[in-house]
Amino acid sequence: MREITIREALNEALQEEMKRDDAVILFGEDIARMQGAFKVTAGLLDMFGEDRVIDTPLAETLVVGGAVGMAMAGLRPVAELMFADFLGIAMDQLCNYAAKMKYNCGVNVPLVVRTACGARGSGMHHSQNTEGWIQNVPGLKIVMPSTAYDAKGLLKSAIRDNNPVVFFEQKTMYGLKGEVPEGGDLVIPLGKADVKRQGGDITIIATGGTVHEALAAAAELEGRGISCEVVDPRTLLPLDHETIIESVKKTHNVVIVHEAPKIGGIGAEIAAVIAEEAIYELESPVRRIGAPFTPVPFSRPLEKAYVPDRERIITTVMELLSPEGV
Amino acid sequence: MREITIREALNEALQEEMKRDDAVILFGEDIARMQGAFKVTAGLLDMFGEDRVIDTPLAETLVVGGAVGMAMAGLRPVAELMFADFLGIAMDQLCNYAAKMKYNCGVNVPLVVRTACGARGSGMHHSQNTEGWIQNVPGLKIVMPSTAYDAKGLLKSAIRDNNPVVFFEQKTMYGLKGEVPEGGDLVIPLGKADVKRQGGDITIIATGGTVHEALAAAAELEGRGISCEVVDPRTLLPLDHETIIESVKKTHNVVIVHEAPKIGGIGAEIAAVIAEEAIYELESPVRRIGAPFTPVPFSRPLEKAYVPDRERIITTVMELLSPEGV
Amino acid sequence: MVTISREDKIGLYRQLVLNRIFEEKTIELYRLEGIPELPHSNLGEEAIGVGSCYGLNADDYVVPDLRIRPALITKGVPLNEICADMYGRLGGTTNGRATSHHMGYPSLGVVGTSGIIGGHLTISAGFGMASKIRKDKRVTLCFFGDGGSNRGDFHTSINFASLKKLPVLYIISNNQYAEGMPVESHISIKDIADRAAGYSMPGKVIDGNDVLEVYREVQDSVERARNGEGPTLIECKTFRLRPHCEAHPETRSQEELDEAWKHDPVPRMEKHLLHEKILTESEMGDIRKEYTRQVDEAFEFGKSAPYPPVEELYNSVYDGEAEWVRS
């Protein structure tokens, strides 16, 4: 099958949805003429014009607030927050407006906020995974794809969804290639996890960039006789309990991985769900792998030590499955 | 012993710390002349003057951002965010500035942000418990007291702490009385949980207002022959693993309660810690009780159904301990 | 400038009276027996909402703040529904999920807002942008107070609106106070409307207690906006005659209040109508009677409507099925 990058997959999704529905418009800093900091909106200004691909001033309250207004007025804006770190600026517009207006007055807010997350040599203010900041906010959905296929299908669904969806794109993965069928209407329902690899001994639940670390770890562990199942929730809110619990019931062991700090991250919710719904199935303690509880460091060796990688997954799996010592 | 309200306890803490240290100043909307929306700063303007009790315009970015600047300049500001719902406005100043400046340049940010949380008949924008929004943010500490004694001792510690501390005050509890010794220097270390009631059959870990619901449930359950231990973490970040795990090891059953929505709340982190550190100790699944995943409703019967109460705790405990049916 | 017909003067007056009676009733009921939704009274500020919205098209957008209920009532939101929302009952706009304070009424262009003051300013720019994109000729009226104008959203919203020539009117009710803070203690300039110059957009200071002036000036700016000439910042000077909310004590001096009452917009309009021989005292009495009855009925409706079933709590969090909100 055809292989394209995640960047291209996202661009195709935007293009297709903009063609399908005039109400879809793009709104953000430097997304029109400059085509976005990561070029996800390349070509779209030429294709759809200034009324549908709209550059904004440097003002994230406006990027999100303005998009919320447009959504309430019946458009389907896709706002871009250049970096996920900037979510903090627009939390009020997102969490107190977008998330609550349906409850407040019955109006749908069909908004997507796309944003680039993850560490990539830029230091503490341009590297964060901030999905944990909004996981306790009723009214939002949260999506985090790990492949080109998922990126395309989930973004198209997010745009069609009548609820505010925050869509996290791991910036190290924009260039990652994957199979995506040419043509057709690739739509992946929100709220459905994907088993990225089947296995019998242990479940590794991983999100975003760490999915690929989990798959690499699983390949390596295969050689050591350990069969790992890799589950990618893809949608973090709502979480697909069914797929997660099913996998845990099959393997009886579980490791949860994400790039955000471990404490208070999405892994806490996943671990809690397992502790509530499948505790008797477990043959070893739940284990979470996340970043340490520090800002994202700049220096290369520090950043490398910070971001959870395949080595840490392998070590953790070995510890869990052979508790007498690795 | 002398009994005073939580409001009075907080006021005493502020007063004592302001007397002890000239660097302590108060900053917020309507805190000086109007003495705060909940009158916590009553009398302090008269006592300490306009340079130390400072009214600000309606601008939460300034309330927190300005306080961060003062803290970096060497003062010890206690900022008041009138409602915890307003945290979203100042998330950038709090999470990307206050929380990270020590890592960025070695400077301490001895800031306290006091804020009123919880449902009390005011609807979705003045009722939230937003501690879950910041539990994934390295650099912050989070405190949530449940008694007058704790409120005083923890606020005094928070003010002396060299790190940014967000201090949640449940607004239904301002008038709640409790024993607080007269005089002395009541200081309770951050990061230490408190066992509010000893018990042997099950641990109820509860925060803020729900501590009192847990205690009421425990009293009721006592009559049914069930002995509940009630643990109040008091500090949510960092969490006191030791006290929690010790209690779970003693009772082998656990229910976690908070007022914020269950999904993605602080209960997730607590459940995850137990699933990681004490899973073999458990004789029943972990159970969390939190609000449903909806905005806080306004109408009385809806709000009543929304906020976790003693009934839900009792039912949950009964379900856990007699799984064959209550 | 717009000239105002006799009929419209009567129409404006009727709205003033209706709103005044609604406020008086609210204050009275709150004092006598309480109301679940804590009233933040607009008594004395009615002319702003009434004058601004009286001449709007049905599909124009109104983005209200806490104290601008007269805008909603003038836009046509049914009193019964407002009252049901105030009491958290069925029959309102959200079956008790939300207060009336920040209610939306989509079919009348009334945009739901937030109790977290000032966020609705950027939202308003979004509505304006939507109208610009769709060329639908709608205008958006965004209402806020002197206090609310201090949120950063003021700056980001009007800069964008002016840049893009959005059809948005930013209408400030400067009632001299934000809770306990007198305006000079929280705003560094005398006339907030003067800030418009810094955004290359017109700013006007008008008498917010003169419903005719409000009507004329707003209509003038509405026309400008509809013609694609962009936004206007309109500062309506007025005075908050009641405490911030009915649960608060009055902290201001009696002199200050007495002086302010002299500018009460309702008798002022009455004087005008009498002088112009548009209405007689007795006709005015009839109008008051008519609305007193209507308002009484609305409160009766609100108070006696049933509470929503607990199930309602779980509705309208998400569009589509969302069983999991029960968690």
Next chain:
Amino acid sequence: MVTISREDKIGLYRQLVLNRIFEEKTIELYRLEGIPELPHSNLGEEAIGVGSCYGLNADDYVVPDLRIRPALITKGVPLNEICADMYGRLGGTTNGRATSHHMGYPSLGVVGTSGIIGGHLTISAGFGMASKIRKDKRVTLCFFGDGGSNRGDFHTSINFASLKKLPVLYIISNNQYAEGMPVESHISIKDIADRAAGYSMPGKVIDGNDVLEVYREVQDSVERARNGEGPTLIECKTFRLRPHCEAHPETRSQEELDEAWKHDPVPRMEKHLLHEKILTESEMGDIRKEYTRQVDEAFEFGKSAPYPPVEELYNSVYDGEAEWVRS
């Protein structure tokens, strides 16, 4: 108005040259071999940081943004430490934890800031408030760009600074662009400084490429601030001669760039010094040589300093013991 001595003119010139050489070296090294910290060059904008900070007291506060390194260097931050930070090595200010972009240098009054542009405006008001409370006569210089001025913090910060007459200077480097956005596409007024009028504070538009004008105007406002007369908004017109960052291609026309280079602040100052016979060509050559050596050495230091041990990752998250950050 301040008059500028011969010595100070030489001092200003030396800082300009030092900063220019530092920038040129940065650009060259990035192109040849890469630098871990992506350079956002201030080439052509040096006069603003230099002229603003040259006359400050050692304990005055400087709150920088991304592109105002000349302010830091003029304040006295050692080149070696800047370079070590750029390379993420030991020997810098944070042992690799943070970049040099938003470094703080507390002992020199340099306030650490954030890569999230604009948040430092409210922080600056806090510094000003602290000085007012302590009556310490320090002034705070807050630097930001045309783009950054669009954050809501601009509004909330200067309103408060003006209200309280805080000793804060808001200094805008209007370099005509915010990333790809020309200033007229994101700001609704020609001169941002005109916005000051809306806050009852002085605003000045000055030539940001004339280091003498910058020095004089800033000193003037510093004096005002120190005397308790409050803040000033100073817009320095300049031009970003390089792309937004060194990883981006140039997207502007050659004509536009050629025109801008004509106003390069460094030759401009050289012409002045020659004309006034303050320095000769050969003395200038010596200064350039001296700084070329210093800058080379600093980069050598930065590049060859050891990487921090992984342990460093866990330091300075909290004050006091915090084993739990390892989680």
